Amino acid sequence: MTRTATVFNIERFSSEDGPGIRTVVFLKGCPLRCKWCANPESQSRKPQILGKPFVCVGCARCANICPQKGITRREGMGFVTDAKVCTLCGTCVDGCYIGARLVMGEEYTAAALHREIVKDAAYYLHSGGGVTFSGGEPLLHDDFIVEYSDYAREGNFGMLVETCGQVPLASVRKASAVADGVFFDFKHIDPGRHRELTGADNRQILENLEWLDGNYSGFLSVRYPYIPGMNDDPEAIGGFIDFVAKLGNVREVWFLPYHRLGLSKYRGLGREYEMGDAKPLKMSDIEFLKDYQDRLSIPIRI
Ligand code: SF4
Ligand code: SF4
Structure with a gap:
């Protein structure tokens, strides 16, 4: 292999x-x-979805088209992906017209x-x-x-x-x-x-x-x-x-x-930034x- x-x-x-x-x-x-x-975004060995909260305009299209219903709006973080249900199908990445979502890891x-x-x-x-x-x-x-x-x-x-x-x-x-x-x-x-x-x-x-x-x-x-x-x-x-x-x-x-x-990337992953x-x-x-x-x-x- x-x-x-x-x-x-x-x-x-x-x-x-x-x-x-x-x-x-x-x-x-x-x-x-x-x-x-x-x-x-480097810590997990697996690919994952990273949101760009400072680019996102909040249209909610990604949440509406996710087949797993794995995207929710979270206060202060924008539209966050639940990695436990995400299958990395890419629908939300392709469907976000302004490029506010990325697959990290190839x-x-x-x-x-x-x-x-x-x-x-x-x-x-x-x-x-x-x-x-x-x-x-x-x-x-x-x-x-x-x-x-x-x-x-x-x-x-x-x-x-x-x-x-x-x-x-x-x-x-x-x-x-x-x-x-x-x-x-x-x-x-x-x-x-x-x-x-x-x-x-x-x-x-x-x-x-x-x-x-x-x-x-x-x-x-x-x-x-x-x-x-x-x-x-x-x-x-x-x-x-x-x-x-x-x-x-x-x-x-x-x-x-x-x-x-790295601050915005924590938000894009739906994580708290521990450095306050x-x-x-x-x-x-x-x-x-x-x-x-x-x-x-x-x-x-x-
Ligand atoms: S589709 Fe893109 S711009 Fe719209 S809420 Fe989702 S990430 Fe933000
Ligand atoms: S990659 Fe697919 S399963 Fe994962 S959040 Fe986006 S639309 Fe949902």
Whole structure:
């Protein structure tokens, strides 16, 4: 049987997910449930309907034509789909004349995905770019990534993976064996607090990061999403910096400021946004984190 992965977005011409011009492939499914997640549509491994509440004009046509009667109006969220009864027939998507409903998630074989990615091969070659697998958690699709790596190698462009690290070590080994770089997310140093914020403790994540540090020869970057009231206290930051300082193979640390770009997607899925009215941060708000530079021999980037 041909292996497939469920893709929910393909972003072309990205300049923020690795060197050069890149195509970022977002794969569905994630083992964590971070309160600040900006891609809630990535969490379920299955395709699902996403509404666009800021585009919807409230005509109720989708609710009227759904054969499952699975769409209802919800205060503050617009027309919400009941995923338990939705069969993904697409009637409401085709029937919404202004495009306020989407099916998130499409099955791709590695060959079909490559037909999309290779469209920008000339840009990769001239900029030193390539493809970046993101998510969700792309290492849930480790065998697919290994299969795709043959296409990247043949095309002579690079391949990176972004991971939350909450996967078996075997998946990290497989994917890192074929990836030119790994971007590794780090959410909180304290296992209990990590569980509160993401639904799982950080034992597996730290083990995987230590394994990569000791065994991986590609580019290893660690990324810390700086989230107000969640992991922004000096103990959390200091613990993170001290952990990274003991590693020998990490090339850089990024701090990423909290943003609220995922808010409308929670509404479109009929879900509450757990960050309440927390204010988004500007780069300048977290510039002070560079003060930790004297505790690290690798660059801190904002
Ligand atoms: S999603 Fe589309 S069809 Fe449904 S109420 Fe909004 S505008 Fe009408
Ligand atoms: S995809 Fe089909 S079953 Fe699902 S909400 Fe739309 S019309 Fe209803």
